[in-house]
Amino acid sequence: MTEDTITSRNRANIVGDFLWTIGPILLALLLTTLALIAIGADPAKAYATMWNGAFGSAEKLSSVMDAWVPLVFCSVGLFITFTAGLWNIGIEGQMVMGAIFATWVARTFDLPAEILLPLIFVGGALGGALWALFAGALKVYGRVHEIFGGLGLNFVAMGVALYLIIGPWKRAGIASTSGTEPFRPAAWLPNFPGMSVGPIEIILAIIALILVYLALRGTLWGLQLKAIGKNIRSAFWLGIPTSRYMLGAFALCGTFAGLAGAEQAVGVWARLIPSISGGYGYLSILVVLLSGFRAPLVPLVAFFFAAVTKGSIALPLDLQIDSALGGVLQGMIVLLFVLSQGVRSKFR
Structure with a gap:
């Protein structure tokens, strides 16, 4: 096996690790977005509110x-x-x-x-x-x-x-x-x-x-x-x-x-x-x-x-959306991540 082949495989593994990690996060965000749309909320406003609630000030x-x-x-x-x-x-x-x-x-x-x-x-x-x-x-x-x-x-x-x-x-x-x-x-x-x-x-x-x-x-x-x-x-x-x-x-x-x-x-x-x-x-x-x-x-x-x-604490104050949305997002990310790792290990 040549050095170039080993390098290519290492790169492929790094890319694979990244995709198998970021994929569940993106999917969780997508599902959360669909849930927000289903209840008649604006996803962009919801995420902006959460961002502002976390980073809007030094406090x-x-x-x-x-x-x-x-x-x-x-x-x-x-x-x-x-x-x-x-x-x-x-x-x-x-x-x-x-x-x-x-x-x-x-x-x-x-x-x-x-x-x-x-x-x-x-x-x-x-x-x-x-x-x-x-x-x-x-x-x-x-x-x-x-x-x-x-x-x-x-x-x-x-x-x-x-x-x-x-x-x-x-x-x-x-x-x-x-x-x-x-x-x-x-x-x-x-x-x-x-x-x-x-x-x-x-x-x-x-x-x-x-x-x-x-x-x-x-x-x-x-x-x-x-x-x-x-x-x-x-x-x-x-x-x-x-x-x-x-x-x-x-x-x-x-x-x-x-x-x-x-x-x-x-x-x-x-x-x-x-x-x-x-x-x-x-x-x-x-x-x-x-x-x-x-x-x-x-x-x-x-x-x-x-x-x-x-x-997520700012959600009920600004948009009348329950702050539990943050917990839903966190749990969904972890669930999908663990599921993806299980699927990956099975087909490796």
Whole structure:
């Protein structure tokens, strides 16, 4: 085989990868456009409204980044559990529990910001890791599938958050589910001027992505985790402590989810609210699927999903179209992408 032939095949593979990736996105946009036409809406106005809702001002762009940060954190964690062949659906609850632990630290300790903020993130990471270990223990020792165990723990975590908000941590003289008292200023993350997002959380998310990417690709731990994900029985017979590795994968994933929850608590809301997770845990699963389990693509895919999520909020305000359209578009893209990859692998 000549060098020219190899080069031509490589080019064909690159073009094929691009078409099989962009095709589902274009098809999803087409189907969404047809749905808009069917309900009598102007697709051009709808997409323009979503664009303006995401990028129309610095404040709107900062709200997109507010969603981008937890999406990246949670996606980083999911790369670990997916590598081990585990579907950590409980990541939503782990994010909530991280926010709860972070809130406890913020409310309990009256310390300078340079000491308090690191403690808050440590608390958030610990809360997420512990909650993930519950799901892991149910999987490893109780033979409960991680999807069912995770979903159940999600509801428990949300119930705990609501109980704390209307119970021990309720605002003085107010019976409300809107959230706890705002944290003291020392527990607020510093933001860019005129924006609701700052450099600390963005840098932390990028560092987390790089570290996990390198660990999964270039360490013995990453190789053994992949072996478990490919065939857990074979990995066990090769001497890999599969139970310990699976529990570790859950704990690490929960750690990053907990960091996402802590960031939302102190970087966005400055308090604990019932919907602190914002659905970002579930959405991050779609981010990982659409990225094709390729970590370098996560920032771009997460930014797209964050923009669609925030941009669709403007739809009911400007066009009387339900904001769920954004979720429909996101779900359709992922569904068609996964379907296309399945078809491609079958005929390869």
